[in-house]
Amino acid sequence: MADLLRPSECGLYCEAGDFYIDPWKPVDRAVITHAHSDHASPGSARYLCSEQCVPLARLRLGEEAAIDALPYGQTIRVNEVDLTLYPAGHVLGSAQVCVEHGGERWVVSGDYKLAPDPTCQPFELVTCDVFISEATFGLPIYHWPRPQAVFEEIHQWWRDNQREGRTSVLYAYTLGKCQRILAGLDQSAGPIFVHGSMLRYIEAYRSCGVELPEVRHAVAEEVRKLKGQAIVILPPATTNDLYLRKLGPVSQAAVSGWMRVRGRRRWRSLDRGFILSDHADWDHLHQAIRQTGAARVGITHGYVSAMARYLSEQGMETFIVPTRYTGEAETEQPEGVPEA
Ligand SMILES: [Zn+2]
Ligand SMILES: [Zn+2]
Incomplete structure (x- = not known):
């Protein structure tokens, strides 16, 4: 029997269902x-x-x-296959795609994490024959601290900055990380500002019932008036020095899994790096892969060769699923990050 899902020039293709999963080129039917x-x-x-x-x-x-919604856990028939979405725990609405046909079950993880996150439904383990896993942080050096401990560090840093009269500037990506940070911040600790591009994503989260603290648009003059009491969340791509100068004295920090590697911090001349990722770390990747019970594992997105090699050594049948490109800021990948 042919593979239920196979790589194509547009992305992962399911012939029996005639749809693509996360295609990077326009197609007739895309499951995202x-x-x-x-x-x-x-x-x-x-x-x-x-x-x-x-x-x-x-x-x-x-x-x-034209977007059709499918609630988690509900199975629909698409041509010859049964398709179900399960929570992936990555960001709000993130899903693993489960495709069943001819007694075989394939699961495509998308991006996922197992760590707790109050802004999205937790990862749901789905047993399967073939599991296609991401590997953004698929190296043993990537091991995440408890989110609770990271939030304590962030608050301590914020308090220290307030005492010194420095505005706390946090870099975090717009969809997912920004909201996860907001949900973990203590509203009573001080005023919270966000970059204008984040406001509509925050609204979208709220429209799905996710509770987030009150935020204000980070107009430089407003922030400056508060003399270092505020925290400001900006997208990682912000390199607007003029804007930063208008804020007055600042302390800059990034919130990302990449902060696990010290050089990243120096590279951006950041004062601090907080390790909080919306991707699974090495241990969690392997935990998820093992628990699916899959006999075959496809690896995509990130340190694919290292992951595939390790799994093969454990006696697992592995294959690599190509992606269009990596180096996407939105997925925590700052420019200049070496690819495996
Ligand atoms: Zn993602
Ligand atoms: Zn991704």
């Missing part, structure tokens, strides 16, 4: 795991995603995009 731009690419005729992904996908794909 979540709304990050390297997974939700515009121009396809029809999209299918989880219910909670819809408002976020709209922001990415445009108001006119």
Whole structure:
């Protein structure tokens, strides 16, 4: 029997169902795991995603995009296959795609994490014959501290900055990380500002019932008036020195899994790096892969060769699923990060 899913020039293709998963070129029918731009690419005729992904996908794909919502855990027939979406725990609405046909079950993880995150439904383990896993942080050096401990560090840093009269500037990506940080911040600790591009994503989260603290648009003059009491969340790509200068004295920090590697911090001349990722670390990747019970494992996105080699050594049948490109800021990948 032919493989149920196979790589194509547009992305992962399911012939029996005649659809693509996270295609990077326009296709007739796209199933998308979540709304990050390297997974939700515009121009396809029809999209299918989880219910909670819809408002976020709209922001990415445009108001006119034809998007069908499928609640988690509900199975639909698509041509010859049964398709079900399960929570991936990555960002709001992120899903694993489960495809069943001829007694075989394949699961495509999309991006995922096992660590707790109050802004999205937790990763749900699905047993399967073939599991296609991401490997963004698929090296043993990537091991995450408890999120609770990271939030304590962030608050301590914020308090220290307040005492010194320095505004706390946190770099975090717009969809997912920003909201996860907001959900973990103590509203009573001080005023919270965000970059204008984050406001509509925050609204989309709220429209899905995710509770987030009150935030204000980070107009430089407003922030400066508060003399270092505020925290400001900006996208990692912000390199607007003029804006930063208008804020007055600042302390800059990034919140990312890449902060596990010291050189990243120096590279951006940051004062601090907080290790909080929306991807699984090495241990969690292997825990998830093992627990699916899959006999065959496909690896995609990130340190694919290292992961595949390690799994092969453990006696697992592995294959590599190509992606269009890596180096996407939205997926925590700052420019200049070496690819494996
Ligand atoms: Zn993602
Ligand atoms: Zn991704």
